[in-house]
Amino acid sequence: MAAERQGVMLDRLTDAFDDTESGQMSPAVARALSTLSGAIVRVYEIAELALRVRDLEAREEPGEQGRGSQRGE
Numbered sequence: 657m658a659a660e661r662q663g664v665m666l667d668r669l670t671d672a673f674d675d676t677e678s679g680q681m682s683p684a685v686a687r688a689l690s691t692l693s694g695a696i697v698r699v700y701e702i703a704e705l706a707l708r709v710r711d712l713e714a715r716e717e718p719g720e721q722g723r724g725s726q727r728g729e
Contacts, residue, residue, distance in 0.1 A: 669693060 672689050675681035 665693065665696070 669689065672686055674685040676683060685725060
């Protein structure tokens with residue numbers, strides 16, 4: 657997740673925590689924000705992993721492709 661976006665999300669979650677604690681936000685809304693935030697983080701993590709796999713596959717040498725499936729034969 658981009659550092660700038662992380663900072664904004666952290667600020668908003670901190671504000672939601674403070675608002676919930678002070679009674680300005682209902683616990684149900686805070687739970688919903690927590691659930692949504694977790695989903696956003698998982699999407700970013702999956703996207704990051706996909707990019708890393710793509711980069712690794714792009715670096716794989718042509719003669720190396722398919723080696724893993726031929727092991728043990």
